[in-house]
Each structure stands twice: as structure tokens, then as C-alpha cells.
Amino acid sequence: MKRANVLREYGALFALVLLFVINVVTRKANFLQIENLRNLVSQDAAVGIIAIGMTFVIIAGGIDLSVGSMAAMCGAVVILLMNKLAGSGLSPNNAILLAAIGAMGIGALAGLFNGFVVAYGRVAAFVVTLGGLAGFRSIALVLGSGGEIRSQVSRLEDFGFGGIPIPFAKNASGGPVQFYWSAIIFIVVAILAGFVLNKTRFGRYIIAVGANQRAAEYSAINTQTVRLAVYTVLGGLVGLASVVAVARMNSVGTGSAGLYYELDAIAAVVIGGTSLRGGKGRIWGTVVGVLLLTLISNMITAYHIDTNWQGLVRGIVILVAVLIQRGGKENE
Amino acid sequence: MEFPAVRALDGVTIAFEAGEVHGIVGENGAGKSTLMKILSGVQHATSGTILLDGEPVSLHGVRGALQHGIAMIHQELNLVDELNVAENVFLGREISKGGMLDRAKMVELTTDILRQVHAPFAANVKVGQLSIAGKQLVEIAKAVAIDASILIMDEPTAVLSEPEAASLFELISRLKERGTTILYISHRLTEVCAICDRITVLRDGSWVTTVDANGANPSELARLMVGRPIRDFYPAKVAAPDGKPILELDQFCGASFSVRPGEILGLAGLVGAGRTELAEAIIGIRPTESGTIRLNGLPVKLRSPKKAMTHGVVYVSEDRKGLGLHLSLGVIQNVTLANLRAYGRIVLNHQKERESAESWKKDLDIRAGDLEGPAINVSGGNQQKIAIAKWLETKPKVIILDEPTRGVDVGAKREMYNLIQKLAGDGMACIVISSELPEILGLCHRAIIMREGKVVGQLAGEELSEEAVMHLAAGVAAA
Numbered sequence: 001m002k003r004a005n006v007l008r009e010y011g012a013l014f015a016l017v018l019l020f021v022i023n024v025v026t027r028k029a030n031f032l033q034i035e036n037l038r039n040l041v042s043q044d045a046a047v048g049i050i051a052i053g054m055t056f057v058i059i060a061g062g063i064d065l066s067v068g069s070m071a072a073m074c075g076a077v078v079i080l081l082m083n084k085l086a087g088s089g090l091s092p093n094n095a096i097l098l099a100a101i102g103a104m105g106i107g108a109l110a111g112l113f114n115g116f117v118v119a120y121g122r123v124a125a126f127v128v129t130l131g132g133l134a135g136f137r138s139i140a141l142v143l144g145s146g147g148e149i150r151s152q153v154s155r156l157e158d159f160g161f162g163g164i165p166i167p168f169a170k171n172a173s174g175g176p177v178q179f180y181w182s183a184i185i186f187i188v189v190a191i192l193a194g195f196v197l198n199k200t201r202f203g204r205y206i207i208a209v210g211a212n213q214r215a216a217e218y219s220a221i222n223t224q225t226v227r228l229a230v231y232t233v234l235g236g237l238v239g240l241a242s243v244v245a246v247a248r249m250n251s252v253g254t255g256s257a258g259l260y261y262e263l264d265a266i267a268a269v270v271i272g273g274t275s276l277r278g279g280k281g282r283i284w285g286t287v288v289g290v291l292l293l294t295l296i297s298n299m300i301t302a303y304h305i306d307t308n309w310q311g312l313v314r315g316i317v318i319l320v321a322v323l324i325q326r327g328g329k330e331n332e
Numbered sequence: 333m334e335f336p337a338v339r340a341l342d343g344v345t346i347a348f349e350a351g352e353v354h355g356i357v358g359e360n361g362a363g364k365s366t367l368m369k370i371l372s373g374v375q376h377a378t379s380g381t382i383l384l385d386g387e388p389v390s391l392h393g394v395r396g397a398l399q400h401g402i403a404m405i406h407q408e409l410n411l412v413d414e415l416n417v418a419e420n421v422f423l424g425r426e427i428s429k430g431g432m433l434d435r436a437k438m439v440e441l442t443t444d445i446l447r448q449v450h451a452p453f454a455a456n457v458k459v460g461q462l463s464i465a466g467k468q469l470v471e472i473a474k475a476v477a478i479d480a481s482i483l484i485m486d487e488p489t490a491v492l493s494e495p496e497a498a499s500l501f502e503l504i505s506r507l508k509e510r511g512t513t514i515l516y517i518s519h520r521l522t523e524v525c526a527i528c529d530r531i532t533v534l535r536d537g538s539w540v541t542t543v544d545a546n547g548a549n550p551s552e553l554a555r556l557m558v559g560r561p562i563r564d565f566y567p568a569k570v571a572a573p574d575g576k577p578i579l580e581l582d583q584f585c586g587a588s589f590s591v592r593p594g595e596i597l598g599l600a601g602l603v604g605a606g607r608t609e610l611a612e613a614i615i616g617i618r619p620t621e622s623g624t625i626r627l628n629g630l631p632v633k634l635r636s637p638k639k640a641m642t643h644g645v646v647y648v649s650e651d652r653k654g655l656g657l658h659l660s661l662g663v664i665q666n667v668t669l670a671n672l673r674a675y676g677r678i679v680l681n682h683q684k685e686r687e688s689a690e691s692w693k694k695d696l697d698i699r700a701g702d703l704e705g706p707a708i709n710v711s712g713g714n715q716q717k718i719a720i721a722k723w724l725e726t727k728p729k730v731i732i733l734d735e736p737t738r739g740v741d742v743g744a745k746r747e748m749y750n751l752i753q754k755l756a757g758d759g760m761a762c763i764v765i766s767s768e769l770p771e772i773l774g775l776c777h778r779a780i781i782m783r784e785g786k787v788v789g790q791l792a793g794e795e796l797s798e799e800a801v802m803h804l805a806a807g808v809a810a811a
Contacts, residue, residue, distance in 0.1 A: 200679055201672050208669060211658045218617065218647070218655045219670045219722065220638040279660055 011324045012271050012288045015317075019295050027302060034169045034177050040294055042183035044264070046071070046245040048290040049186055051265040052193045053234030055286045058269050059197070060230045061210035061278030062118060062125040066132025067238050067265055070110050071258030072140035074242035076149055078103040079252055083152045092155035104239035110136060111235020115228040133262070137254075144254030151250045160247030182244040189237065194283040206230060211279025267314065268293055271321040292317070346532055346539060348482070353504060353514045355528035355545065357521060358557055363537040364517050368484050371515070372404035373397030395424075403475035404484040407491075409467045413460030418442035420459050421474050445473045449503055464604060465496040472503065483507065484515045489523060490767065491603045494806040501527050519768060521550035533557055554770070565746065566774030567753050572596070576629065578761050579645065579730045584623030585613045587787045589780050591730065591761040596752060598776030599765040601805045606785035607765045608650060611732045615640040615647045627729075641670060644729035648719050650738060650765070652712070656719040659708040663700050664689040666707050666718050671725040692721040696751065713744025720751070731755065734765040749775055769798050781805050 007014070023031040030036070050067050057064050082099035086092055110132065117128045143149070151157075163178035171177050197203040205226045208216040217223050241261075246252050270276060271292060272285025293314060300310050348354050358364050369375035371382070373391035381388045384400055391397040397404075411420050418439045427434045427441075442455035451469045453462060459470060468488060475483050485504075489497040504514055504527060518524050524531055525548050533540040533556045540556050577590035587610055591597045599607045612618045614625065616634040624631050627643055634640040637647070649655040657666050667689045668675055675681050675688075689703050696717045700710045707718055716736060723731060733752065737745045752775060756762050766772050772779050778792040781804040789804040791797075 199682075201676055202678075204665065204669070204672060204680065208658055208661065208665075211660045212654070215655050215658050216669075218637055218649055219658075220636075220641040220646075220726075221669070222636070222638060279658075 008325050009273065012273060012285060012292060012321060016288050016292045016295065019292070019299070023295070023299065023302075031302070034166060035171060036298075038166070038177065038179060038183070040291065040298060041186070042180040043298070044290055044294045045180070045182035045186040046241040047261055047264045047268070047293075048287065049189050049237050049241040049244065050234070050261055051268040051286050051290050052186075052189050052283060053230075053237035054265045055193070055269050055272070055274055055281055055283055056197070056206055056230045057125075057234050058266070058274050058276060059210045059278055059281040060206045060227055061213060062227060062230065063266070063276075064111075064114060064129045064132075064231065064234055065126065065262045066110070066114060066129040066136055067234065068258040068261035068263075069133050069135070069137035069140065070107060070235065070238045071242045071245065071261055072252065072254055073110065073136040073143070074103040074107045074239040075246045075252035075257050076140045076143040076254050077106045078243055078246050079149045079151050080143060082156065086153045092153045095153060096156055096159060100240070100243040103242055104236045107239025107242070108232050108236035111231040111233070111238070112228065114235070115231030118231065119224040119227040140252075140254040140257070144252065146255065148251050148253045151246070154250075156247050157250045160244075160250065182248065185240065185244060189240070190283055190287050197281075197283055202226075202229070207279060207281075209278075210281075264293060267318050270318060273321075273325060275325070289321075346542065348513055348515065349530075350481070350513055351508060351511045352529040353508055353516055353527055355524040355531035356515060356517045356534065357519070357524055357531060357553055358534035358540075362534040362557070364534055365486070366537070367534070368404060368486060368515070368517065371397070371402060371482075372484055373402070398478055398480070401479065401481035402484070403478060403480035403482070405468065405471045405475065405486065405488060407487045409464075409471055411459045411467055411470060414458065416456050416458050417446070417453065417462075417470055417473070418455040420470055421445065421455075421477050423474075425478070441477070442473065445476050448476060449473055450499070463496075464491045465493075465500075468492070468500070469503075472507075476507075480512065482513045482515065484517070486517045487519065488516075489518065489520060493602070497523070521553045525550055525553070565749075565770075567750050569775075569777070570753065570757060572756070572777045573759075578628060580626040580629075581614070582624045582626065584625055585610055585620050586622070586785060587780075587782075588623075589787060589790065591763055593729070593759045593761050594756050595778065596756045596762045596764060596776045598772035598779035599763055599782065600769070600772045600779050600801050601767075601782035603767055605782040605805065607782050608734055609785065610782070611647050611734055611763070611765060614732065615645060617647075641726050641728070644727070645732070646670075646723040646726060646728040646730070647732040648716075648723055648734060648736065650734035652715055652719055652739070657707050657715055657722075660706050662705060663693075663698075663703045663707055663710065663718055667692055667721045667725060670722050674725075688725070689721075692718075692724070696721055697747065711740075711744075713740035713747070716740055716744070716748065717751075724755075728760065730761045730763065732763040732765070735767065736764065737766070737768070737771065769801055772796075772801060773798060 050071065054064060054067065078099045081102045082095050085095035085098055090098070114129055114132055117123050118125045159181060161178065161180070163180040163184065165176035166179050169177040197206065205216070205221055208219065208221060209223050209226045213223055242258070245257065268289030269281070269286050270289070272282065272287070272289035274281030274285060296313055296317065297310055300307055300313065356364055356367070366375065370377045371391070373394050373396045382391065383389070389400055391400060391402070412423065415423070418435070421442045422438045427437050429437070439455045446453070446455060449469055449472055451466070451473065453466055459467060462470065488500060492500060508514060516524065516528055525545055528545040530542055531545050531548055531553065532542040533553060535557060572592060572595040575592050577592050580590040581587050601607050609618060613620045614634065616636045616639055619635070625634060626632070627645070632643055634643060634645060640646065653659055658669070664685050668685045672680070675685050686703065692698060693700065693703065698717045698721065699714050707715060710718065720733070736752065737748050740748065752762055752764065764771070764776060773796060778790065779796055779801060780787055781789045781791065781801055783805055791800055
């Protein structure tokens with residue numbers, strides 16, 4: 001493989017490793033603290049879960065700008081449903097579980113709607129989901145009367161900060177360090193998605209539709225169903241992500257929840273090496289993209305840099321990632 | 333007299349005289365298009381020089397070639413449908429006055445040029461509204477507008493009806509009188525002999541000969557092009573077995589015909605005659621309500637390629653790179669794509685996919701080094717085999733092959749004919765769409781001829797001759 005191609009294939013991974021080493025060297029034990037490393041994986045788990053679904057949509061040649069608003073809408077549904085179920089005498093665990101399933105259902109439904117208009121209404125995905133960006137947020141605001149919806153089930157927080165104890169790890173007060181459920185869900189979703197993309201018939205169809213939609217149609221693939229499916233899967237994952245996010249906050253601010261999730265998710269996908277033109281992409285790249293973005297914001301806090309710079313730094317990272325990918329293309 | 337000269341393609345030297353009409357003939361893949369791409373600045377020669385009026389020139393891009401007075405009229409015309417004729421003629425060289433476009437001036441100049449080329453339309457007509465012949469005139473007008481001294485025409489009559497072609501020939505002779513050199517590429521040897529002064533024959537990337545058109549005859553040229561008598565080029569025909577038709581069209585999109593298992597049926601006609609559209613309607617890509625399709629005598633509705641495939645009817649597109657294959661996907665993935673279900677309902681068996689691709693590689697002699705590598709790395713003829721393998725995978729009963737030998741080299745062409753005959757021998761009904769008459773004559777048992785979207789005739793056996801097909805295709809009563 002030529003050097004330019006190696007850079008294009010693994011550029012994001014190199015960048016992640018490089019930043020990691022820089023952190024190890026300059027922050028030493030502070031950085032290597034087990035809690036800190038755990039936070040790197042769990043901090044943006046919600047965005048990560050959405051980014052995985054977004055990878056499918058982008059590989060299939062689409063885009064979804066509505067995920068942030070959709071997450072707010074699903075988050076509102078989770079809490080309202082959970083409060084209602086718990087209020088009607090259901091045990092907190094069951095109430096949370098049912099509400100989570102409900103949120104995923106609502107998300108999948110919203111995604112189905114997006115996918116339906118894109119695939120059968122033949123409207124550009126950008127436009128359809130821009131509509132969703134406005135519309136789903138509005139539904140969230142209506143559900144929350146424009147403000148915050150608080151959870152009345154304290155068990156939710158236990159889920160948000162619970163997890164599996166990391167073996168041998170002790171926190172400052174000598175207690176166990178939990179590997180959060182959010183990170184576990186993120187990792188499981190990523191592994192499943194990688195399997196679906198690379199090993200299943202559905203995954204192959206996603207790639208074929210994104211690489212050349214008309215050729216896929218001529219190859220007797222039902223391209224409309226495939227496109228409908230990727231948006232629906234993404235919607236379901238947005239619902240799941242909203243549960244993860246809501247559990248951490250124990251509430252949802254219907255005006256602020258999920259803001260810019262679409263940008264972060266798309267950025268992670270692109271940084272990870274998935275082509276915005278579709279037909280080519282990888283799940284592990286998206287995971288690297290999410291971790292890279294998390295690490296950068298982590299560093300900005302750690303080095304006491306004015307957090308207002310964060311957007312600019314991210315913007316530059318995205319641009320560099322895209323430029324490297326395109327540069328590699330020309331050297332092929 | 334000066335001789336603008338070209339050295340290209342395996343050290344070949346061809347001299348084009350100023351003011352001559354020079355025919356260039358050769359099979360697909362003979363090097364015509366490479367030569368023309370180099371001359372029109374699209375591609376760079378790896379060695380050799382182009383001498384223009386005795387001076388070596390280097391042509392950088394189409395613009396560079398145009399600056400040297402070399403213009404090319406492509407088969408697929410490069411016009412902007414949304415703009416009018418004058419805007420197209422001056423595209424990229426707009427005349428402006430005080431920072432504003434001088435539309436009046438451009439329309440005036442264009443009108444003058446249109447008069448010179450005897451165009452029957454005005455300068456302010458939208459190009460999208462013109463017929464193909466009209467668009468071709470706009471391309472020629474563009475060349476006249478830049479005062480091109482060399483005009484390269486690639487298969488200009490492939491899209492024209494007979495009267496349109498006749499007026500094109502008239503225009504060519506007028507341009508010639510003005511001193512324009514015309515390089516005329518065509519597969520139609522009769523017309524090349526008729527309108528050219530001299531004819532160069534290319535074969536497999538090398539120069540074969542340049543002959544005086546006076547006294548040249550088409551069958552001699554054809555022999556030179558192929559390098560062996562035409563008859564040998566096609567496998568000997570095997571009589572099609574008798575039997576009930578497998579596929580019948582009854583007033584389907586204005587076409588009624590049938591094809592039997594084991595039969596090779598040609599679908600002839602000029603480019604734009606509606607053959608591809610008919611094929612696409614059959615497999616359900618183009619929805620249509622008119623007429624019926626019967627398979628084994630039973631009426632069926634094939635509403636999508638998937639539906640058609642499950643009924644055993646498949647279509648190999650003429651647009652191999654755009655529709656027939658996924659160029660960015662691996663060879664294996666292309667081969668198994670239409671039949672993916674056979675490799676796993678949910679989880680795919682990669683090993684089985686690879687084995688299947690290996691076996692097609694062997695059966696069809698697909699020359700692809702790396703089966704994992706993308707299909708774009710494979711040559712045209714082998715891409716075509718991959719596209720066909722994709723459909724053979726589904727075990728079709730009727731296979732529609734649209735221009736199966738377009739853009740493949742001579743050797744691969746022959747292999748393709750052998751393959752088609754083998755498929756027919758195995759009992760498959762093969763419908764071959766082709767714009768190359770010798771192909772229809774050499775390969776097919778029977779031919780359906782289409783013109784302007786309708787079936788206009790059917791020829792078989794003795795009646796199936798080049799002249800008869802051409803007359804029907806071009807819409808002129810047989811002599």
C-alpha cells in the first residue's frame with residue numbers, strides 16, 4: 001500500500017494514537033486515571049450510538065440532519081412514559097425498560113417517516129431531514145411545554161451511573177469504578193453494526209445502494225426498502241441513545257437536549273473514513289472518530305483552553321480528515 | 333501543400349492532408365478512440381509527436397486543441413440542453429460588452445453560422461428542443477464558429493435517419509470546399525467509401541493501411557479491419573431448436589414478437605430506436621401498462637428487475653460502468669450481487685461467494701488478477717463477462733444482452749460471441765441488442781428491427797441481410 005493510502009485508511013487512528021501519546025506524556029497519571037479513561041468511552045456514548053446508525057445511512061448514500069431533534073423528542077417520550085408507567089404502579093425497572101422500548105419505537109417510527117419520504121417520495125435526504133430537524137424539536141418542545149421534563153423515577157439515575165465494576169480498579173475513596181452501561185451499549189451496538197455491515201446480506205445491499213443506486217436497482221435489489229431500512233435503524237438507535245443521555249441527566253431539557261448531535265455524528269463518521277458520497281465506509285472508523293472528538297474536548301478542558309475554541313478545533317479536524325481522504329483518492 | 337501529421341499508437345504515422353475527408357475505420361478497440369482522444373487533447377500521447385502544418389504541437393486539454401483549430405464532435409454530444417443555440421455555440425467564449433454579455437452580437441454571429449450550415453432552426457431556440465440531428469448541427473456550428481481547420485467526427489450518422497445523414501454528407505462536402513480537414517470515424521463502411529477521399533484502417537492499436545477511397549470497397553475494408561474474412565469471425569451458426577416460445581410480447585410497448593429457448597434473437601435499429609427502452613420495460617425498470625408479456629404461454633407482470641429475475645428474465649445493460657456493474661465493489665461482490673440470497677438469508681457465506689466467483693472466472697475465462705479487488709481495475713471485456721456472470725448466477729431462462737460487445741477489444745468480442753452461442757446451446761433464449769449490423773447478421777438466428785420506438789420488421793434466414801436491416805432501421809422502403 002502506498003504511503004498516501006495508508007494515511008487515508010488509518011489517518012484517524014494515527015491521530016487518535018498520537019493524541020493519546022501526547023496526553024500520556026504531558027498529563028501522565030492524571031490522564032491515565034482509570035476514571036478518566038472510562039469517561040473517554042462513555043462521555044459521548046449517545047452521540048456514538050447515533051453515529052453508528054448514521055454510518056449506515058451515509059454508506060447507503062443518504063444523510064440525516066434530524067437526529068439531534070429526534071433525540072430530544074425521544075428523550076421527552078422516555079421520561080413522560082416512564083413517569084406515567086411508574087405512577088400507575090409499575091416497578092421502576094419495568095417502567096424504565098418499557099419506556100426505553102417506547103422511545104426506540106418512536107425513534108424508529110420517526111426514522112421510518114424520514115426514510116419513506118426519501119425513498120418513495122423521492123425528496124432529497126438533506127431536505128427531508130432538515131424538515132425533521134425543525135419538526136421533531138418542535139414536538140419535543142410541545143411535550144415539555146418548552147422546558148425541562150424531570151424524571152420522577154430515581155432508579156433512572158442508578159442506571160445512568162451504574163455499570164459493571166472494572167476489575168481491580170479502585171476510586172479515590174477505595175470503592176469500585178463502574179464501567180458505565182452507556183459505554184457498554186455503545187460498544188455492543190458498534191460490534192453488532194460492524195457485523196451487519198460486513199457479514200450480512202443487508203450490509204452488502206447498503207453498500208451496493210450507496211455505491212451506485214441505479215446499478216443496484218438494475219441488479220434486482222429493492223433499493224427503496226434498503227433506504228427505508230437504514231433510516232429506520234438509525235431512528236431506533238437515536239431512541240436508544242436518548243435513553244442513555246436522559247439517564248445521565250435524570251431529566252431532559254427539550255430545548256437543549258441533542259443540540260448539534262447531527263453535526264457531531266456526521267463529523268465522527270466522516271473523520272472515520274466513511275465517504276460522504278456513499279458506497280464505502282466502516283464502523284470501526286466511526287468509533288475512532290467519536291473517540292477522537294471526545295479526546296479533543298477532554299484535552300481542551302484539561303489544558304484549560306477557553307472552551308469557546310472547541311468548535312474551531314473540531315472544524316479543523318473535520319476538514320483535515322476530508323482533505324486527507326481526497327488526497328489519497330488522487331494518488332490511487 | 334503542408335501536411336498536418338500525426339504519429340500515434342505503436343509508432344504509427346498517419347498524414348492527414350489539408351482539406352481532405354479522411355475516413356478512419358477499425359473494430360471497437362482498434363485504437364480509433366485513443367487516436368481521437370489524443371488529437372482532441374483529451375489524452376496525452378506517451379510517445380511520438382503531433383505535427384500541425386509541419387510544426388510539433390502539444391495539445392493540452394480540449395481547450396488547447398481548440399486553440400490549434402482542432403474540434404471534435406463526440407458521439408454523445410456535449411451540449412447544454414437548458415441553453416439556447418447561440419449560448420451553446422459561444423459557451424466558454426462568451427462575447428461581452430462593458431462587463432455584460434452581448435447577447436445580440438452572439439445571436440447575430442450564430443445566425444450567420446447557422447445559415448452557412450443550412451440549419452433549419454434559429455439561434456435562440458433551446459438546444460433541448462432540437463432533434464439529435466439538430467444538436468449535431470449545433471456542434472458543427474460550434475466548430476465553424478472557432479474556425480476549426482480540423483474537425484473530428486465520431487460516428488456522426490449512428491444517430492441519424494437516412495435523409496438527415498444525406499444532408500450531413502452535403503454539409504461535409506461544403507466544409508471540405510472551405511478547406512476544413514475532416515477526420516471521419518464510422519463503422520458504416522459503405523458511407524465511408526462514399527464520402528471520404530482516403531481511408532485509414534486501424535487494427536489492434538496499429539496502423540494497417542491507408543487507401544484511396546476511390547476504388548475501395550466495403551467488404552475489402554471489413555477484411556482489413558478484422559484481419560481475416562468476416563465469416564470466420566463469428567462462430568458457425570447452430571440451428572435454433574424448434575419449440576414453443578418462452579417469452580412472448582403482445583403489443584407490449586408497441587412490440588409483438590416472441591423468442592424460443594435456444595434461439596439468438598437480434599434486436600436491431602439505429603441508436604435511439606427504443607431498443608434499450610423496450611428491454612427496460614420488459615424487466616420492469618420502466619413502468620408500462622400497454623400490452624402483455626407471456627412466459628411459457630402465461631401472462632405475467634414484471635414490475636421490477638427483481639420480479640423479472642424471479643421469472644427468469646434478466647437484462648445486461650449497455651451501460652456497463654453506470655448500470656451493469658458496481659465498479660467500486662469487488663469482482664466477487666459483483667458476481668454474487670443479484671443472487672445474494674443463495675449465499676445466506678441473513679449472514680453471508682463469504683467462502684461460498686469466493687468459490688462461486690472462482691468458478692465463473694474459470695468458466696467464462698474472466699481475467700481478473702484479484703477477485704477481491706474492485707471491478708474498475710478489470711478491462712472492458714472482462715467487466716462485461718462479470719456483468720454476465722452476475723446474471724448467469726440467477727440461472728435465467730431469457731437473457732437480454734444490450735450491446736454486449738461495446739467497448740471491448742476484438743479478441744474479447746469473439747469470446748463473447750462464443751459465449752452467447754454456448755448459452756443458447758444450453759437452452760437459454762438470448763436477445764441481443766446491437767447497433768453493429770455484422771453482429772446481428774453473424775450471430776443471430778432472427779432479427780427484430782426497431783425504429784422510433786416501434787417494431788418495424790422481422791427478418792430471418794435469407795432475408796436477413798445488411799441492406800434489408802438498414803432499410804427498415806432507417807425507414808426507407810426496400811429497393
